[in-house]
Amino acid sequence: MLSKRIIPCLDVRDGKLTKGIKFKGNVDIGDPVDAAREYYEQGADEIVFYDITASSEGRDIMIDVVRRVAETIFIPFSVGGGIRTVEDMRRVILAGAEKISVNSEAVNNPPLIGEGARAFGSQCVVLGMDVKKVVKSPKTPSGYEVVIHGGRKYTGIDALWWAKKAEELGVGEICLNSIDADGTQEGYEIELTSLIATGVRIPVIASGGAGEPEHLADVLTRGHADAALIASMVHYRTHTIPEIKSYLDAQGVKTRMQW
Amino acid sequence: MIAIVDYRAGNITSVQRALQYLGEPCEVTNDPAMLRAASRIIFPGVGAAGEAMANLRAGRLDTIIAEEVRAGKPVLGICLGTQVIFEYSEENDNTACLGIVPGRVKRFPADLRDNGRLLKIPHMGWNQVAFRRSHPVFQGLPEGAEFYFVHSYYPAPDDEQWGIGWTDYGIRFCAAIARKNLVAVQFHPEKSGAPGLKILANFCRWGGEDAQ
Numbered sequence: 001m002l003s004k005r006i007i008p009c010l011d012v013r014d015g016k017l018t019k020g021i022k023f024k025g026n027v028d029i030g031d032p033v034d035a036a037r038e039y040y041e042q043g044a045d046e047i048v049f050y051d052i053t054a055s056s057e058g059r060d061i062m063i064d065v066v067r068r069v070a071e072t073i074f075i076p077f078s079v080g081g082g083i084r085t086v087e088d089m090r091r092v093i094l095a096g097a098e099k100i101s102v103n104s105e106a107v108n109n110p111p112l113i114g115e116g117a118r119a120f121g122s123q124c125v126v127l128g129m130d131v132k133k134v135v136k137s138p139k140t141p142s143g144y145e146v147v148i149h150g151g152r153k154y155t156g157i158d159a160l161w162w163a164k165k166a167e168e169l170g171v172g173e174i175c176l177n178s179i180d181a182d183g184t185q186e187g188y189e190i191e192l193t194s195l196i197a198t199g200v201r202i203p204v205i206a207s208g209g210a211g212e213p214e215h216l217a218d219v220l221t222r223g224h225a226d227a228a229l230i231a232s233m234v235h236y237r238t239h240t241i242p243e244i245k246s247y248l249d250a251q252g253v254k255t256r257m258q259w
Numbered sequence: 260m261i262a263i264v265d266y267r268a269g270n271i272t273s274v275q276r277a278l279q280y281l282g283e284p285c286e287v288t289n290d291p292a293m294l295r296a297a298s299r300i301i302f303p304g305v306g307a308a309g310e311a312m313a314n315l316r317a318g319r320l321d322t323i324i325a326e327e328v329r330a331g332k333p334v335l336g337i338c339l340g341t342q343v344i345f346e347y348s349e350e351n352d353n354t355a356c357l358g359i360v361p362g363r364v365k366r367f368p369a370d371l372r373d374n375g376r377l378l379k380i381p382h383m384g385w386n387q388v389a390f391r392r393s394h395p396v397f398q399g400l401p402e403g404a405e406f407y408f409v410h411s412y413y414p415a416p417d418d419e420q421w422g423i424g425w426t427d428y429g430i431r432f433c434a435a436i437a438r439k440n441l442v443a444v445q446f447h448p449e450k451s452g453a454p455g456l457k458i459l460a461n462f463c464r465w466g467g468e469d470a471q
Contacts, residue, residue, distance in 0.1 A: 001373060001425055003405060004384040040452070045385055070276055076407060076450050096273060098450065121306055123381060123409045173383065203379050228381060256385040256405045259452045 003256045004248070005227035006241060007205060008234055009036055013052045016063035016130070020210075021235045023026035033068045039234075040073040042241040043259045048229060051081035063095045066246060071095020080128050080175075084116045091121055101175060103128035104148035107155055107162075110169060117170030117248070126205075127171040131159045131192060132179045144192055151179040151190045159192070160199050167200045174200065175229065178208040185211025185232060193223035205229055213247035220253050261285040261463065262297035264324065266314045268304035268339055277456060283463045292298045292325045295356040299462065303449075304339030308364070308412075309351030311343055321357055328359050328441050333467040335396070335459075336443030341436065342414060343385055344443055346412070348410050360438060362416035371429035378429045381411040386436045388424040394469065395434065396461045397423065404454035406434070406446035413444060440467035 011018040020028035021035045027148050029035050036047050042088055049069075051062045059082065066079055079092045080101030089100045100120075106113050116125040117141040130151050146161035160186050163174055178189035188209045197204040206225035210216060216228045233239045245255045263274050265287045272427055278285040278301075285301075286293060294300060301322060315321045328334050336344050343356040348364035356364070371378040385405040390397050413432040416422055424435030424444070436443040442462065448455035 001386065002378075002382065005384050070273065074277055074450060074456055075452050094272070096276065098273075114427070122350065123305070123383065172381065199375075201379055202381075203383050228382065258401045258454070259403050 001254060002226075003030070003045070003254050004225075005205075006216070006255060007046045007048055007227055007228050008039045008044050008241070009048040009207070009231045010067065011050050011052055011231075012062060013037045014055070014058040015053075015065050019235060023045075023189065023235045026200055031207070032065050033072055036077070037072050038239065040075060043245060043256065044075065044241055046075055046175075047077040049077065049079045049081075051079060051098075053082065064094055064228055065089055066095035066097050066259075079155075079191060082127070084109070084112070086112070086119050089116050089120065089124075092215060093124060097126050099126050099173070101126035101128045102132065104212055104245060105158065106166065107146060107148050110165070113169040113171050117172070122170050124170035125171050126173045126175055127166040127242050128177065129159065129173045129196075130177050130179050131164065133189075133192070137154045142195060144195070147179055151182075161193055163196045163200050169203050171201045171202065173205065173208055175205040178209060181209030182207075184209050187211065187215040188219035188225075188228070190218060190223045190224060193225050194218055195222040196224070203227065211238075217240055217251045217253055221251075260297055261299045261301060262294050263287045263301045263303060264320060264340070265289045266293065266304065266311065266318060266320055267299075268306045268311045268314065269273060270282070270423075271305075271453050273447075274301055274337065274449045275305045277459055278463070281456060281460050281463065283460075284431045291319060291375055294320070294323050294327060295360060297331045297332070299335070299465075301335045301337065303337040303346075304343070304355065305409075307350055308339065308343055308348040308356065308426050310356040310443035311339055312354055315357075317344070321409075324337035325357055325359055331440050331467055333462065333465050334344045334441050335462045336441070338410065338445060338447060338451070339443055342412060344436075345414055345416070347468050349411060358442075359441070360416055360421065360436065361418070362421075364412045365415050367429070371416050374428050380429045381409055383409045385432075386428060386446075388426050390435070392423060394416045394423055394437050394442070395465050396437070399403070400459060401456055404443075406444075406451040406455060410445060415442075430455060437469060439469055459465065
C-alpha cells in the first residue's frame with residue numbers, strides 16, 4: 001500500500017534559509033541546497049520550499065537554488081511563494097521542481113489553477129491553504145475560513161468550499177496549514193485536517209503544529225492526512241526523520257523505511 | 260550515448276539530471292537520426308496519452324521507437340512513456356497507442372477502496388513493487404524498496420508474464436514490464452531516491468538480454 005509521506009519544509013529568502021538548520025556536529029546550515037541534501041539522505045519523502053523573497057533579484061537567485069537542488073536530490077520537491085502566472089510556474093518547473101504551490105495568488109486569481117494544470121498537469125499544481133477556525137455562519141458553514149497574506153487577511157471564503165472548488169479547477173494536491181496550530185508545536189489541527197482530507201478526492205498534506213512524533217501519528221490516522229509537513233522539530237534536531245519514521249512504524253503507520 | 264526521447268510530454272529534464280549525476284552521457288532529442296544512432300533509448304513522459312500520441316506522430320517518433328524496439332536496442336519506458344507502448348489507453352476517450360506490447364492502459368476504478376476506505380486518485384506517492392523474477396535492470400534493489408508514483412491510469416498487459424513488478428493500490432496492478440530488450444516502469448526511477456538511481460544505472464549497463 002501507499003506510504004504516508006513525511007515532508008520537511010524549508011523557508012528561503014534571497015536564496016538563504018531564513019532559520020539556520022542544525023545538523024551533524026551541530027553545524028548550522030544556511031544553504032537550502034545543503035539542507036535539502038541532508039534531509040534527502042535522512043529519508044525525507046519529498047521537500048517543500050517556501051520562498052518569502054520580495055525582490056525580483058531574489059527570485060532569480062531562487063531559480064538557481066531550484067536548479068542546484070534538482071542536481072543534488074532525486075525525490076520530488078515543490079516550490080511555493082509569489083507564483084502569480086503560468087510563466088512563473090514554468091520557470092520553476094523547468095529549473096527542476098516537480099510541483100509548484102499557489103496560495104494567496106490562487107484566491108486572488110482562481111483561473112491560475114486551471115491554467116497551470118492545463119500547462120503542466122494537475123500533479124504539478126499544489127494548492128496551499130492557510131485556514132483559521134471561525135464561528136460557523138452562512139458564509140463559513142464549515143467553521144473554517146481561508147486567510148491570505150500569511151494569515152493577516154480574512155477572505156470570507158469557507159475552507160471546505162475552497163478545497164472542493166480548487167479540486168474542480170484542477171489542483172492535484174492540497175497543503176493545508178492551520179494558522180491556529182502553526183508554530184505552537186502542540187499538534188496538528190485534527191478536526192480541520194479530517195474535514196478537508198475526507199472532503200476531497202486528492203491527497204492532503206497536513207501542516208502546522210508538529211512538535212512530537214505522536215502528532216504525526218495522530219494526523220496521519222485520525223486526521224486522514226496523506227502526508228505530514230514538519231519544520232522546527234527537525235530543523236532544531238529535537239527529532240530526526242528516521243526516528244519519526246521508526247515511531248510511526250511501531251504505531252502501525254506505514255511510511256517508506258528503505259532509502 | 261543514451262537518447263532521452265523529447266516529445267513535449269511534460270518536464271523530462273529530471274531524467275537527464277539523474278543520468279548526469281550517474282556520469283552517463285545522454286542527450287534529450289527528437290531527432291530520428293540521433294535515436295537510431297543511440298546505444299539505448301529512454302522514453303519518459305508526464306501528461307495525457309492523447310496529446311502525447313499526437314506529438315509522437317507529428318514528429319514521426321512513433322515509427323522510430325517501434326523500429327528501435329524491434330531492432331533489439333535496450334529501451335526503458337517511464338510513466339506515460341510506458342503507457343503509450345501498449346495498444347491503447349482509456350485516457351482521452353480511448354487513445355490508440357504504439358502497440359509495441361499487446362495490452363491496454365486502464366483508469367483506476369472510481370470506487371477504488373482499501374479496507375472499505377475510498378482511495379485517492381491519482382495514486383501519488385511512494386509504494387512497493389513486488390518483483391516476480393530476477394532481471395538485470397532490477398537487480399541489487401534493497402528488500403522492501405519503494406518507488407515514487409503519480410498516475411491515474413495503469414498498464415494491463417495481455418500476457419501477465421510480461422509484468423515483472425506488481426504494486427497494490429486497491430487493486431494489484433502492473434508497475435514494471437520486461438519483454439526482451441524492453442523494460443518499462445509506471446513509477447519514476449529518476450525521483451525514487453537511491454533504488455531508482457540503481458535501476459537507471461543498471462539500465463545504462465544492460466545489453467538488452469532478458470534473464471529468462
